Structure formats: structure tokens, C-alpha cells
Amino acid sequence: MHSVKDEIRRIGLVKVSEPRERLLRTATRLFYEEGINGVGVDRVVAEAGVTRATMYRHFPGKEALVVAYLEHEDAMIRDLFAAAADQAATTGASPSDLLALVIDGVADDATRLHTRGCPFINASAEFPDADGPVRAVVRRHRDWFRATLTELASAADAEDPAATAAALVLLRDAMLVGSYLDGGDVAASFRSTARRVAGLASLT
Amino acid sequence: MHSVKDEIRRIGLVKVSEPRERLLRTATRLFYEEGINGVGVDRVVAEAGVTRATMYRHFPGKEALVVAYLEHEDAMIRDLFAAAADQAATTGASPSDLLALVIDGVADDATRLHTRGCPFINASAEFPDADGPVRAVVRRHRDWFRATLTELASAADAEDPAATAAALVLLRDAMLVGSYLDGGDVAASFRSTARRVAGLASLT
DNA sequence: GCAAAGAGAACGAACGTTCTCTCTACATTC
DNA sequence: GAATGTAGAGAGAACGTTCGTTCTCTTTGC
Structure with missing residues (x-):
């Protein structure tokens, strides 16, 4: 039946x-x-x-649900990076092109999906215990994000990959916060500024 | 008795x-x-x-206490600006010097007092109602902050005062978030970057 | 037949809020 | 200068609601 x-x-x-x-x-x-x-x-x-x-x-409890939520957000951003890498691989794009793709993807994500700030920043505001499982997920995410950007910047022959990655992390944080609290088209200025600090051509 | x-x-x-x-x-x-x-x-x-x-x-209730808390934070930053203005007035400093003083004050405030992020950003993460009294305080604060920086940049003969102020707001947001979640001495890079976008001499 | 999901009651604790009662501090009045 | 009135603060019980969590019981799907 x-x-x-x-x-x-x-x-x-x-x-x-x-x-x-x-x-x-x-x-x-x-x-x-x-x-x-x-x-x-x-x-x-x-x-x-x-x-x-x-x-x-x-x-097991609500906290586990929160951790799963943040890990889901983390997975989505990793997918975004993976998709950009795939696209770059199939089209034979250069490392600089890949970096540009990632920047565009991050900007696009912020304008379409994440209009209420950064899930990890927001969660950290509510979970003060730096040693708790929630903040551990945040730390892992941010470490991965920074490390990945460093690799990409390094592959794109940036002068100072670590500094470039730090600047990109900074710009993304500010874009997410700014678009939530101040509105306006922060994504456009993020794209241009990010491309500039990444040493890419700022056309577009 | x-x-x-x-x-x-x-x-x-x-x-x-x-x-x-x-x-x-x-x-x-x-x-x-x-x-x-x-x-x-x-x-x-x-x-x-x-x-x-x-x-x-x-x-009247907890929400009023929250509003008072944020208004207190707002007042403290305005005092910081006022103190810098006083100092500039008594020492006969130029508008550019005043801008530098403010940047230093903001950096100092972030390293000493606000090591757990921005009170307004954090509060906004917990109060999703954009029309509520809490978010109204946040909006007022950020509007004032941006407007004041625009004035200072304008007085300091910046090329594009509005863009300069926007960049400074962005940098401050990122510094507060970054120092909370990533640790490290973000204030130093904030100072140098902020002075650069403000068109000031970047000698420490 | 057995594991997973639905339905719903129930738990103690913490939430924001309101209440009564007593005591102290200070201004007004005799 | 002492008595009195009043507003503000302390102490603490109590309100109903919501929180996170656990429980029993029935139904469903493979």
C-alpha cells in the first residue's frame, strides 16, 4: 500500500x-x-x-542546533568558494580571475542572502563565552576564510598575501555590517575596494 | 540621628x-x-x-534600560569627539590634526574599552525590528557619527568628505569586530589605514 | 517488528512585570 | 528645633508567560 x-x-x-x-x-x-x-x-x-x-x-539541545546552523552557513560559503574554483578550472581562468570571482561571489551573497549582517558576528554578540562550542565554530570559520583568501592571494601573486587577506576579511565584515545597519549599495564599493586591495584591475 | x-x-x-x-x-x-x-x-x-x-x-521596562544603555554609549563617544575638539582648540591644532586626534581616540577606545565589539552592532543583532526604539538609537548614533566625520573631513580639506567618512565608518566597524573575533592588534592597522584614507601623513 | 515521527502533557527554572509593606531622607510646618 | 508629610528606596512575595527539556503514548513507514 x-x-x-x-x-x-x-x-x-x-x-x-x-x-x-x-x-x-x-x-x-x-x-x-x-x-x-x-x-x-x-x-x-x-x-x-x-x-x-x-x-x-x-x-541534544538548542545549542547543538545553533552550532548546526552556523556550520550550515559555513558550508554554504565554502560551496561558494568551491563553485568559483570549479568555474575557474573549467574556463581556464587565472588565479587573479579566481580571486575576482570570489570577490564577486561574496558581494553577491551579501546583497542577496545576507542582508541582516554576518551570521557569525551576530552569533558572537549573543554568545560571550569564547570557549564555548558556538564561538569555536565562529573561530573555525574565520580561520578558514582568512587562510583560504591568503592562499588565493598568494596564487594571484599578491605582494603581501596575508595582509591582502586581512584587508579582504575586514572589507567583508564591514560590508555585511554596513549594508544591514546603514543600507545603501555597499556591495558596489566593496567590490571596487576589494579588487583594488587585491591588486586586480578595477574595471567594472 | x-x-x-x-x-x-x-x-x-x-x-x-x-x-x-x-x-x-x-x-x-x-x-x-x-x-x-x-x-x-x-x-x-x-x-x-x-x-x-x-x-x-x-x-518603564527593560527595553527602556537598553535604550538608556545605548544612549550612554553614544554620549561617551560624543564626549570623546568633544574632548578631541577641545584639545585641538586649546593647542591651536589644524583640522587635519583634529581628524588625527579623533582617529587616535577611536583606536584607543577600541583597545581599552570596547574589546567585545561595537555595542550598536551587537544590539542590532539581537533586535531585528528595524522600527523599534533600540534600532532607532542605533540609527541616530550611526547617522551622527557619519555626519560628524564628514564635517571633520570637509574641514580638513579631504577630496571627497562623504567618501572619506564612509571609509572611516567602515574601518571602525571592521576594527571593532575584528579585534573581538580575531584578536591581535587591529588598532594599529586601523590607525595607519584610517590616516591614509583621510589623506593624513601616515607617520605613526 | 522496529525505528522514527507525531501529539501533547508536564517539568522546573527563568523571564519581565506588578504588588504590598517598611524604612529612610528631606522639606514643610507648627 | 521638634513634629509631620511625602517621595524614594529596600525587601520580598507573587503574577502569568516563556524558556529549555523530558516524558508517555500513538501512529507511521520500511
Whole structure:
């Protein structure tokens, strides 16, 4: 006998989301848009269409859900970098072109997806314990981000790869914060400034 | 008959703080260091040595206390600017010198007092309602900050005062975030970069 | 048959807020 | 100068709500 889910799957309309998926997606949306401490577990499970028991079956507690949320954000940015690298590889782009691609991707991400600041900066405002698991994810993310940019800058023959990466991290932080609190098209000035500090042609 | 407070006052050891003062000072410390939503009213009144009733006599509610906290932060930065202006006036410093003084003051403030990020950025992470009173304070502060820097840059004969001010705001945001999350001496690079974008001599 | 999910009650704790009661400080009045 | 009135602060109980978490029970899917 076929279930409703089977039927949906068979028709191929939509893939039925597993509870964990829905939980993570809902938590990502709510935590980012309304702050972590401002959103209770009840809200998350209700909007995810899941019961509390199911949530605690997948996550030991709320903090684990927060960590999963941040790791999901981290994975998305890594995907962005990977996509840029793929595109550069297939089109035979130079390391400088790849750096430009990454800069464009980051700017695009900020204007389309992350209009309420940086998830990691925001989470750090709510989690003062520097030794806690949440801040550990933030640290890992930022370390990876900086290290990756250093590699890219190095491959693109930047004069001082570490300094270039530091400047790009700085610019991205400021762009995310600025576009959230001040509005306006900060992404455009980010792109031009980032290209300049990266030693790229500032055409566009 | 003399009370304990009278005695303390008479001896002149310490000036007894008014409850409102203690509340605001305690709230400022706790909200900044542990996040706003993470600190309950009980914590604030307990550490301020004040009863709940007294708090609600001075503030309509917690949100009013948050607003007062941010306005206090705002006032401190304005004082910093005023002090720099006074110093410049008494020493007959040029507008460029004043701009340099302000940059130094901001850098010094970030290294000594604000090592846990920007109070306004952090508060905005916890208060998603852009139309609420908290975000209104943030907006006022940032508008004033930008406008004042524009004036200073204009007086210092910067090429593009508005762009210079925007760059300085950006740099300050990034310094505060960076020193909190990444550690290290971000203030030094802030000073040199800020002086450069402000068109000042970059000799330390 | 068994693991996973739904449904919902229940827990103690903490939240923001309001209340009553007492005491002290200080200005007004006799 | 002593008595009195009043506003402000201390002490603490209590409100209803929400928090994060755990529980039992039933239903579903493979």
C-alpha cells in the first residue's frame, strides 16, 4: 500500500524533507532573521512542522542546533568558494580571475542572502563565552576564510598575501555590517575596494 | 540621628551613587559583556544593589534600560569627539590634526574599552525590528557619527568628505569586530589605514 | 517488528512585570 | 528645633508567560 509520501515521491513533485532538514532550514532562517536568543525552541519546531520530541532526537539541545546552523552557513560559503574554483578550472581562468570571482561571489551573497549582517558576528554578540562550542565554530570559520583568501592571494601573486587577506576579511565584515545597519549599495564599493586591495584591475 | 549614608558622605570617602546611576552603569557593563537577551532584569538589579521596584521606578521596562544603555554609549563617544575638539582648540591644532586626534581616540577606545565589539552592532543583532526604539538609537548614533566625520573631513580639506567618512565608518566597524573575533592588534592597522584614507601623513 | 515521527502533557527554572509593606531622607510646618 | 508629610528606596512575595527539556503514548513507514 502506498503512502502519501510515496505518492509525492513517485510523481516527483517534491522531495519530502526529512525532519532534520526542515529543522535546520527553519532554524537557519529564524536564528538569522530574529536573533538566536530571541527565538525559542517552540518557534523552531512549530515552523518546521516537527514536534519537540523529534527535535531532541536529532539534536541534544538548542545549542547543538545553533552550532548546526552556523556550520550550515559555513558550508554554504565554502560551496561558494568551491563553485568559483570549479568555474575557474573549467574556463581556464587565472588565479587573479579566481580571486575576482570570489570577490564577486561574496558581494553577491551579501546583497542577496545576507542582508541582516554576518551570521557569525551576530552569533558572537549573543554568545560571550569564547570557549564555548558556538564561538569555536565562529573561530573555525574565520580561520578558514582568512587562510583560504591568503592562499588565493598568494596564487594571484599578491605582494603581501596575508595582509591582502586581512584587508579582504575586514572589507567583508564591514560590508555585511554596513549594508544591514546603514543600507545603501555597499556591495558596489566593496567590490571596487576589494579588487583594488587585491591588486586586480578595477574595471567594472 | 545620622544614617550610614550620611556618615559615608560626611567622612567623604565615596560619593554614594544614586540608584539610577548604578543601574545604568551595571546594565552597560552586563549588556555589553554578556549580550542583552542573555542578561535578565534580576541580574541587573542584583548587581546594581537595587530592588526591582526601584528599577521600574526609573525605567518603564527593560527595553527602556537598553535604550538608556545605548544612549550612554553614544554620549561617551560624543564626549570623546568633544574632548578631541577641545584639545585641538586649546593647542591651536589644524583640522587635519583634529581628524588625527579623533582617529587616535577611536583606536584607543577600541583597545581599552570596547574589546567585545561595537555595542550598536551587537544590539542590532539581537533586535531585528528595524522600527523599534533600540534600532532607532542605533540609527541616530550611526547617522551622527557619519555626519560628524564628514564635517571633520570637509574641514580638513579631504577630496571627497562623504567618501572619506564612509571609509572611516567602515574601518571602525571592521576594527571593532575584528579585534573581538580575531584578536591581535587591529588598532594599529586601523590607525595607519584610517590616516591614509583621510589623506593624513601616515607617520605613526 | 522496529525505528522514527507525531501529539501533547508536564517539568522546573527563568523571564519581565506588578504588588504590598517598611524604612529612610528631606522639606514643610507648627 | 521638634513634629509631620511625602517621595524614594529596600525587601520580598507573587503574577502569568516563556524558556529549555523530558516524558508517555500513538501512529507511521520500511
